[in-house]
Amino acid sequence: MTEGFRPFRVVRKIRESTIITSFYLEPLDEQEVTACKPGQYITVRVPGTAGKTVLKTYSVSSNVTNKSGYRITVKKEGAPVHAPDAPPGIGSCYLHDQVDVGSILEVAAPRGEFYLNEASDRPVLLLSGGVGLTPLVSMFHSLIETQRPVFFLHACENGDIHALRDEILNLSEGNESRVKVHFVYRAPTPADIETAKHHSVGYITKELLQSLLPLDDYEVYFCGPTPFMKAMYNLTRSLGISDARISYEFFGSATSLVEAASVKPAPDQPPQQSQDGGIEVVFAKSGVTGFWHNNTGSLLEFAEDLGLAPEFSCRSGICSTCMCPLLEGEVTYIEDPLEDAEEGNVLICCSQPRGRIVLDI
Template sequence: MTSEQKALVLATVPVLRENGVLLTKHFYNRMFTHHPELKNLFNMGNQKNDRQQTALALAVLAYAENIANPGVLMPVIDRIGHKHTSLDIRPEHYSIVGKHLLASIQEVLGDAATPAIIDAWTVAYNQLAQIMMGHEAGIYAQQTERTHGWTGWRPFLVKKKVAESAEITSFYLYPADGGKVAPHLPGQFISLRIFLPQLKLKQARQYSISSAPNNEYYRISVKKEKGVELHTDGLISNHLHEFVNEADQVDLTAPAGNFTLTEEMNAPVVLISGGVGLTPLMSMLHSLIEQNHAHPITWLHGCRNESVHAFKDQLTAIVADNPQVKQRVFYNQLSGQEKEAGILEGHLDINKVPELDLEADAHYFICGPTAFIQKQYKDLVAAGVNKQRIYFEEFGPQVLALN
């Protein structure tokens, strides 16, 4: 890009800040009108609640703000790239998106979208597309280079369906072809795709893998959401609970995601989860124990009550068998017996755990609802924890930018 084109893109930042979601809503409506088949690729639940539009608006704004040095966005590009490969996004999709995004900029900005601005954004988009396609090609290559790895959608069978709590059920997924699977990195997710009769569409959702890495199967642990209307979240999750049974088939893509144990884990680990956010941390905990992690492991978990506390008995057994593992649990509602058992009342609050040692060299992994992540992150930073040692996973479109 020329310096003049970069300046023109940067000049659109105030408009994107004010009208970014308006632009992305227009874009998605336009693209789905011309390419209704792409509804099978996008999460239509997040289209209903505007989370996808907001996430895209934030991404476009961040790119415009950093147009002079897009390399600073590599952590974001990596996260988006993992999500794209999990949905089997390919280079041809970038051409479609680019055509309708540029047309939407022109239609939403009207007379303000001069030919020079459209030319600048055309160059900018093509530059971003090349960066994204190149990065995603690398992720696809890594997936195929793994032992038993693959790319694209692969049929799996549900071999076991196990209730873990009143709301969360685990699904043990084995390749339908009888083959092996690539061991995931603890914390990664898989995309699961099924046909939804009420939408007359195939829909895919990402679910964290809750099992330890192995060559045989993946386990996902899914929360049943409240509400049955099409505009509510949880269309796929509820369908899995109600209609998918043992021996049924689903499609999966290979494990993806960068919310994982770091390569060098020679330090204490603190796992902080809210509700179903414990699923990727279960995989991390199992892996750390299997690796005979030599440092303390602390798990802090919060949920409404005992009935919705998934893996409660498993975690109790793990703590009993592994002296280096400590656990503190918060329930919103407590019985007298639970108070005697040492369970804390209220929402998870690290400041209410007096024995908690927030060591400077520890690694902190947070997963749960958006507000939960924000609170835990803020409290850790206030307690003096280095931001670079805090990692978090936000379910759904990424809208948090805390680091």
């Protein structure tokens, strides 16, 4: 078994909605699990195609004070709407269809830079879309045990797919003076309307937030699909909340929420010349050349600074989404990836150039 993974048994499998299921995992050795910060994820190894395995990351949705195991809450992903002939989500379909109580999964310890700042006493605004609520539910568990004001707004299609609704409401009971919960359904069902399962219809808007939030110095955490993330980022910035107070994590294909400062050079633009000794990085497919410096960050961050948009997800060497061919040169890893990149490839989210390199991007 690859170093860093540990066998866990599924001890409970709970259907939370028509498309979302929770899996309660406990280690086979019955020892305490590795500590998890509220909002972090674990990595699960699942069978892929052609006999290979793939690594999938899932946010821990449970209270992190539970040292006996983790809970992950997973949406079953079908084929993309824009590509109906594409295969459905490998990891989520395997968990939903093949994994049951008693199944054994290989799990790596919690990781991730998206987590609650527990040292702060500022009020907190949680914004989630769809299954993006899972890391925020873990944060909510921790926040309930503090005296911090909390506003939790969740948006989804309707009550049929709304997961962990009752858990959130139960946690907020008795804390109404400082904890506010608001559910927004885009298309509530007749049953939703009859039972008042939601608080408003439509989307999370600036007007809605202004009607719910008193003026304060909020820390904001949000998570969901890319369109939701872009909307929430623009919305919170329009309310005057600084970037330093905003934390987020993507569910699904990730992108940068902040427009790149540089304009992508045209493919036929002559190569740039370094004026101050930077390392030349060539993005072959894009026809872009730049010069990396020690304060630039990872190759992924450097590419984004140049106006490129490589695929990525975890930003920490876990998921391999950012892996691309290294055509020339060598890199060094500033954070050890969970598994080595395939030969001839590099994970740009956690690497930097050692000298001139050429990437197939």
